[in-house]
Amino acid sequence: MNLEFTPEEVAFRKEVREFIENNYPEHLRGVGAREDLSKEDMLAWHQILGKKGWSVPAWPEKYGGTGWTPTQKYIWSEENARMDTIMPLPFGVSMVGPVIYTFGSEEIKAKHLPGIRDGSVWWCQGYSEPGAGSDLASLKTTAVRDGDHYVINGQKTWTTLAQHADWGFFLCRTDPNASKPQEGISFILADMRTPGIEVKPIKTIDGGHEVNETWLTDVRVPVENLVGKENEGWTYAKFLLAHERSGIAGVARSKRGVEKLRQIASTELLEGKPLINDDDFLRKISQLEIDLTALEFTELRTLAGEAQGKGPGPESSILKVKGTEIQQRLTELTLEAVGHYGHPYFRGFPEDGSNEFPIGPDYAHQAAPSYFNMRKTSIYGGSNEIQRNIITKMILGL
Amino acid sequence: MDFNFSEEQTMIRDSLARLLRDQYDFDTRRKVVGSESGWRPEMWQQFAELGLLAAPFSEEDGGLGGGSIDSMVIMEEFGKALVVEPYIPTIVCAGGFLKHAGTPEQKSEHLEAIIGGERVFAFAYAEPRGRYDLNDLETTAKKDGDAYTLNGHKAVVVGAPWASHLIVTARTSGDRRDKDGISVFIVEKDAKGVTTRDYPTVDGRRASEVYFENVSVPAGNLIGEEGKALPLIERIVDEATVAVCAEAMGAMGVAHKQTVEYSKQRKQFGIAIGKFQVLQHRMVDMFMEHEQSISMTYMATLKLDEDEVTRKKAVSAAKVRIGQGGRFVGQEAIQIHGGMGMTDELAVGHYFKRLTMIDSEFGNVDFHMRRYSNLSGEEQAMAAE
Numbered sequence: 045m046n047l048e049f050t051p052e053e054v055a056f057r058k059e060v061r062e063f064i065e066n067n068y069p070e071h072l073r074g075v076g077a078r079e080d081l082s083k084e085d086m087l088a089w090h091q092i093l094g095k096k097g098w099s100v101p102a103w104p105e106k107y108g109g110t111g112w113t114p115t116q117k118y119i120w121s122e123e124n125a126r127m128d129t130i131m132p133l134p135f136g137v138s139m140v141g142p143v144i145y146t147f148g149s150e151e152i153k154a155k156h157l158p159g160i161r162d163g164s165v166w167w168c169q170g171y172s173e174p175g176a177g178s179d180l181a182s183l184k185t186t187a188v189r190d191g192d193h194y195v196i197n198g199q200k201t202w203t204t205l206a207q208h209a210d211w212g213f214f215l216c217r218t219d220p221n222a223s224k225p226q227e228g229i230s231f232i233l234a235d236m237r238t239p240g241i242e243v244k245p246i247k248t249i250d251g252g253h254e255v256n257e258t259w260l261t262d263v264r265v266p267v268e269n270l271v272g273k274e275n276e277g278w279t280y281a282k283f284l285l286a287h288e289r290s291g292i293a294g295v296a297r298s299k300r301g302v303e304k305l306r307q308i309a310s311t312e313l314l315e316g317k318p319l320i321n322d323d324d325f326l327r328k329i330s331q332l333e334i335d336l337t338a339l340e341f342t343e344l345r346t347l348a349g350e351a352q353g354k355g356p357g358p359e360s361s362i363l364k365v366k367g368t369e370i371q372q373r374l375t376e377l378t379l380e381a382v383g384h385y386g387h388p389y390f391r392g393f394p395e396d397g398s399n400e401f402p403i404g405p406d407y408a409h410q411a412a413p414s415y416f417n418m419r420k421t422s423i424y425g426g427s428n429e430i431q432r433n434i435i436t437k438m439i440l441g442l
Numbered sequence: 443m444d445f446n447f448s449e450e451q452t453m454i455r456d457s458l459a460r461l462l463r464d465q466y467d468f469d470t471r472r473k474v475v476g477s478e479s480g481w482r483p484e485m486w487q488q489f490a491e492l493g494l495l496a497a498p499f500s501e502e503d504g505g506l507g508g509g510s511i512d513s514m515v516i517m518e519e520f521g522k523a524l525v526v527e528p529y530i531p532t533i534v535c536a537g538g539f540l541k542h543a544g545t546p547e548q549k550s551e552h553l554e555a556i557i558g559g560e561r562v563f564a565f566a567y568a569e570p571r572g573r574y575d576l577n578d579l580e581t582t583a584k585k586d587g588d589a590y591t592l593n594g595h596k597a598v599v600v601g602a603p604w605a606s607h608l609i610v611t612a613r614t615s616g617d618r619r620d621k622d623g624i625s626v627f628i629v630e631k632d633a634k635g636v637t638t639r640d641y642p643t644v645d646g647r648r649a650s651e652v653y654f655e656n657v658s659v660p661a662g663n664l665i666g667e668e669g670k671a672l673p674l675i676e677r678i679v680d681e682a683t684v685a686v687c688a689e690a691m692g693a694m695g696v697a698h699k700q701t702v703e704y705s706k707q708r709k710q711f712g713i714a715i716g717k718f719q720v721l722q723h724r725m726v727d728m729f730m731e732h733e734q735s736i737s738m739t740y741m742a743t744l745k746l747d748e749d750e751v752t753r754k755k756a757v758s759a760a761k762v763r764i765g766q767g768g769r770f771v772g773q774e775a776i777q778i779h780g781g782m783g784m785t786d787e788l789a790v791g792h793y794f795k796r797l798t799m800i801d802s803e804f805g806n807v808d809f810h811m812r813r814y815s816n817l818s819g820e821e822q823a824m825a826a827e
Binding site: 045115118320327329331333341345348359362429432435439440 | 448
């Protein structure tokens with residue numbers, strides 16, 4: 045047991061840092077991930093990484109993965125967090141990609157993996173439905189075989205950033221007579237330009253447009269868009285969720301967030317002195333940072349286990365629960381730190397040089413919207429209550 | 443980065459687990475804890491024969507060449523079985539002082555006897571008015587020719603009733619709370635002027651109030667430099683803190699496991715109570731606290747040899763989490779066991795008690811939170827300069 049970085053790892057950090065500093069687009073520096081960015085801006089870093097061969101580090105090497113050790117992946121996420129880079133979106137890289145290379149045919153791999161790797165194709169996720177949230181297996185969208193096509197009908201919801209999507213992956217019921225709700229579901233890909241697909245925005249409490257309703261009316265997709273076997277989609281769906289969870293802890297980003305919070309609390313004043321000198325506030329930051337350390341080392345242990353061939357298992361549920369709790373507490377404390385200037389409501393970003401006269405310090409503009417927005421994290425990806433159900437069943441054996 | 447245990451460490455764990463399973467079951471422990479002496483010297487001998495007492499010492503010092511990770515492995519197993527024998531006072535504390543700062547004479551006088559299981563130490567550092575401050579000392583040691591004269595009162599010295607020797611912190615100069623002027627001594631417990639009042643602790647161990655009245659200690663018993671011992675004491679206490687974190691992680695795991703098992707057996711309203719989601723989620727929260735305690739104990743153990751600020755922050759962070767997690771797991775274990783959790787007959791209550799008392803050993807949650815916050819402030823000030 046040791047925490048040392050080998051000389052190779054130190055060299056790797058240097059290489060990665062230099063690459064990011066030399067190649068990250070100038071106009072996106074200091075901007076961070078934001079839902080109002082253009083599609084091009086959101087994909088820019090992904091495409092640069094695609095050319096470099098670093099866009100899908102976690103994939104098996106034969107599909108374009110980097111073969112990095114857990115320590116290298118840890119360094120990679122730290123260095124990206126340091127520069128606040130806009131990382132490749134998870135829908136292709138962490139969700140549908142692993143399902144395709146694990147369960148898909150050679151044809152489907154050849155057709156779709158390159159576009160995920162190079163960032164030329166934007167994916168969205170068609171899982172939840174108005175009547176199927178935590179009880180995902182009760183989904184009602186149907187896909188009926190008609191010659192060489194499936195005809196899909198139904199409604200999906202919370203389709204994140206579907207307004208930009210080129211392709212979507214959908215859970216559809218292909219056997220309405222299956223004996224259990226989990227059986228008879230299939231995992232089907234669809235070109236979002238197919239007639240009958242309609243994407244309608246859902247405005248969220250932070251004022252943003254991040255999620256959508258996706259209506260599917262007599263959507264005809266070729267049968268070769270089925271991933272794996274018909275009626276076995278639930279297995280793939282669960283596999284995807286476990287993969288989604290393993291990257292979800294967001295440790296490096298939260299560490300960066302704590303640094304920013306410390307800066308804000310050093311600027312804001314309480315009784316004429318920096319807020320960070322206040323024992324009560326400092327204690328909250330310390331507790332957050334300590335809990336983040338516990339999460340960080342739990343993730344490192346999990347990664348070390350994965351390197352020894354244990355796939356992301358139910359333990360990844362801990363990372364999801366604790367990681368999202370910390371992301372939420374971080375935004376909550378940041379909002380608390382900015383005081384009055386959490387109140388003004390803007391759409392648009394004065395710090396980008398728009399014409400609006402800035403009100404309050406720059407760091408305060410997004411404090412409330414970020415806090416509002418991050419409430420989603422304990423709901424999505426399998427709510428934190430569902431994660432506890434998974435641990436109950438898979439680990440406690442109850 | 444590497445989170446694997448060495449072959450030796452795995453061997454230690456396996457053989458110790460076997461020994462404790464065979465000879466340290468809960469009923470046996472209860473009898474021993476309730477007996478007149480409250481421990482088993484013959485068990486200590488078996489620990490010596492297994493190499494546990496040699497594990498964290500270098501080969502040069504007569505040990506097996508391990509270190510803090512070995513102590514962590516051992517303490518986790520001890521925590522699982524609620525072992526009362528004085529590994530932390532003797533091996534981690536006294537052994538630590540000798541290892542880090544002992545003279546060749548002191549090492550040859552004591553280390554072999556410690557490793558062989560023939561000599562047991564206690565660590566007399568706490569005082570009635572000092573709380574967790576290691577530098578808040580009213581015990582004095584005055585140089586008098588070739589000897590020091592000790593006067594004072596040490597509080598809740600764990601394992602002292604079983605010990606033949608004490609490690610004592612005392613003020614050789616300065617005022618009560620000064621950081622300078624602190625020294626460390628080896629004192630034989632049967633030295634003239636040492637009196638003890640022995641008692642059981644609420645979690646099944648034994649401790650003493652130790653009084654020094656004009657106790658003459660040879661100058662050769664001073665460990666390290668006179669008046670400059672605080673950094674050394676802080677280091678040893680950090681090592682002991684991490685060891686007690688490892689004990690807590692062992693105890694937490696068992697308290698959780700017993701609770702889950704009990705919830706499968708106990709039926710109310712016609713079904714096992716473990717089928718109730720309201721209890722399931724609480725047991726999941728216990729599981730997550732236990733896992734995070736493991737992570738924090740590893741983290742702090744692996745950072746013991748880093749620079750002082752990094753080490754202290756790591757240890758305090760771990761002790762905060764373990765204090766909070768131990769309290770949570772202990773309380774939930776009792777609650778989910780219901781009335782049975784309140785009985786002395788069931789083991790779970792004894793795990794609860796040990797976990798409760800671990801919080802106030804070597805500094806509680808508030809103490810370590812404050813230390814962590816202050817160190818972060820210092821770090822930030824240094825970075826700003």
